[in-house]
Amino acid sequence: MTTPIASARALTRTYGRGETAVRALDGVDVDFERGRLTATMGPSGSGKSTLMHCMAGLDRPTSGTVVVDGEEVSAMSERRLTRLRRDRIGFVFQAFNLVPTLTALENITLPLDIARRPVDRAHLDAVVRAVGLADRLGHRPAELSGGQQQRVACARALVTRPAVVFADEPTGNLDSASAREVLSFLRRSVDELGQSVVMVTHDPTAASYADRVLFLADGRVVDELADPTPDTVLDRLADLTRRAAAPPAPTR
Numbered sequence: 001m002t003t004p005i006a007s008a009r010a011l012t013r014t015y016g017r018g019e020t021a022v023r024a025l026d027g028v029d030v031d032f033e034r035g036r037l038t039a040t041m042g043p044s045g046s047g048k049s050t051l052m053h054c055m056a057g058l059d060r061p062t063s064g065t066v067v068v069d070g071e072e073v074s075a076m077s078e079r080r081l082t083r084l085r086r087d088r089i090g091f092v093f094q095a096f097n098l099v100p101t102l103t104a105l106e107n108i109t110l111p112l113d114i115a116r117r118p119v120d121r122a123h124l125d126a127v128v129r130a131v132g133l134a135d136r137l138g139h140r141p142a143e144l145s146g147g148q149q150q151r152v153a154c155a156r157a158l159v160t161r162p163a164v165v166f167a168d169e170p171t172g173n174l175d176s177a178s179a180r181e182v183l184s185f186l187r188r189s190v191d192e193l194g195q196s197v198v199m200v201t202h203d204p205t206a207a208s209y210a211d212r213v214l215f216l217a218d219g220r221v222v223d224e225l226a227d228p229t230p231d232t233v234l235d236r237l238a239d240l241t242r243r244a245a246a247p248p249a250p251t252r
Contacts, residue, residue, distance in 0.1 A: 002033070002034050002035075003034065003070070004031035004032055004033060004034060005032055005033065005034040005035075005068070005069060005163055005164045005196040006031075006032040006055050006066070006067065006068045006069070006164055006196075006198065007030065007031045007032065007066075007067050008028050008029065008030050008051070008054070008055060008061075008064060008065065008066050008067075009029055009064055009065050010027050010028075010029065010063065010064040010065070011025050011027070011028040011029075011030075011051070011054060011061050011063075011064035011065070011066065012025055012026060012027055012028075012061060012062045012063045012064050013025040013047075013050050013054055013059065013061050013062050013219075014062045023219055024047045024050040024219055025047045025050055025051060025054065025061070025219045025220075026047075026218065026219035026220050027064070027220070028047075028051060028064070028219070028220060028221055029221070030051070030214065030221055032055070032164070032196065032198050033196070033211070033212070034196050035190065035194050035195070035196055036190065036196060036197075036211040036212065037186060037187060037190045037197045037199065037209065037210045037211050037212075038197070038198050038199070038210055038211065038212050038213075038214065039199050039200075039201055039206065039207040039209075039210035039212070039213045039214070039228070040052065040198065040199070040200050040201070040213075040214045040216065041200075041201060041202065041207055041213055041214070041215050041216070041233070041237065042215055042216035042217055042240075043217065043241075043244075046216040046217050046218065046219070047216050047218075047219040047220075048200045048216045049168060049200055050219075051216065052166050052168055052198060052200050054066055054074075055068065055073075055166065055198065056068075056085070056089055056091065056166045057073045057076070057081045057084055057085055057089065058085075060074070061074050068084070068088065068089065068163060068164060069088055069163035069164065071084065071088075086111065086114075086115055086160075087115070087160065087162075088162055088163045088164075089162050089163065089164060089165075089166065090156075090157030090158055090160065090162035090164070090165035090166070091157055091165070091166055091167075091168075092150070092153055092154050092157050092165060092166070092167040092168070092170045093153075093167075093168050093169075093170070094168060094169040094170065094172040094173055095173070096141070096146075096149040096150055096152070096153045096173075097153060098141040098149055098152060098153060099141075100140060100141050100142060101140070102140065102141075103137065103138050103139060103140055104133060104136050104137050104138070104139055104140075104141075104144065104148075104152045105137040105138065107141070107152050107153075107156055108124070108127070108128070108137075108152060108155045108156045108159055109124070109156075109159060110156060111156060111159065111160050112159060112160060115160075117160075119159075120161075123159070123161065124159060126192075126193060127155050127158050127159055127189075127193070128155065130155075130158075130185060130188045130189055130192055130193060131151045131152070131154060131155040131185050132151065132181075132185070133148060133151055133152065133155070136148060145178060146173060146174050146175070146178050147174055147175075147177065147178025147179070147181040147182060148178075148181075150170060150171070150173075150174060150178070150181075150182045151181060151182055151185055153170075154167075154170070154182060154185055154186065154189070158189055158193065158195060162195075163196065164196040164197070164198060165186075165189070165195060165196070165197045165198070166197075166198050166199075167186065167197060167198070167199040167200070168199075168200045169200055169201060169202070170182055170183075170186070170199065170201075171183060171201070171203065171206055172202075179203075179205075179206065183206055183209045184209075186199065186209065187209050190211075204230045204233035204234050204237065205230045207228055207230075207233045208228050208229050208230045208233060210228060211226070211227070212224060212225065212226050212227075212228075213225045213228045213233060213236075215236060215237070215240055217240060217244060222240065223236060223240065
């Protein structure tokens with residue numbers, strides 16, 4: 001078995017103190033597979049976004065360990081974390097976060113420009129082909145559709161050859177056609193470029209693009225599903241909802 005691209009052990013994240021404290025993550029153990037697309041689902045407040053933020057070094061865990069590409073993220077200084085996020089982790093958010101005055105190509109290569117790293121033209125061309133925007137590279141964000149803007153954001157996340165891409169509700173602001181464009185691109189980035197992707201979503205159709213779906217509830221991983229379809233994801237979500245609503249078993 002290959003080493004996971006990212007993993008967590010006994011991961012806990014608590015916000016606040018005393019009686020008002022909220023435990024967003026409650027001792028999570030999880031492995032994200034290398035070269036695979038993993039979707040994370042769960043009801044609002046289940047901890048799925050907190051898990052992704054802790055895995056990506058955007059939020060520090062209260063306790064437990066996070067390892068990304070062989071490095072213990074949870075023990076890093078802020079300086080090392082900044083370097084890791086810049087060089088080894090890609091991000092795609094619900095908001096596209098493009099620079100409006102730059103062209104699509106300039107937005108894609110921006111992380112390399114900031115890091116003063118040379119552009120690998122062959123890799124850039126492969127990413128542009130996968131994203132399907134070769135004829136839009138000279139356009140600014142305002143001249144692109146929502147789906148095209150999010151694909152630019154995805155390409156920007158991939159151009160640095162990150163170890164893993166974390167995508168937080170990447171289709172949340174898109175119509176169904178644009179969502180399919182972005183999800184197909186993320187799928188191709190795994191199949192054709194060997195990328196590892198972890199995606200938070202609430203949409204069963206989006207989750208069906210993944211190799212594996214993890215389900216969270218009350219800050220814990222409570223189930224998982226391999227080779228998902230929209231119907232099997234819906235069934236599993238319905239089962240989790242029924243279990244959550246069921247009265248506790250009487251104690252003897």
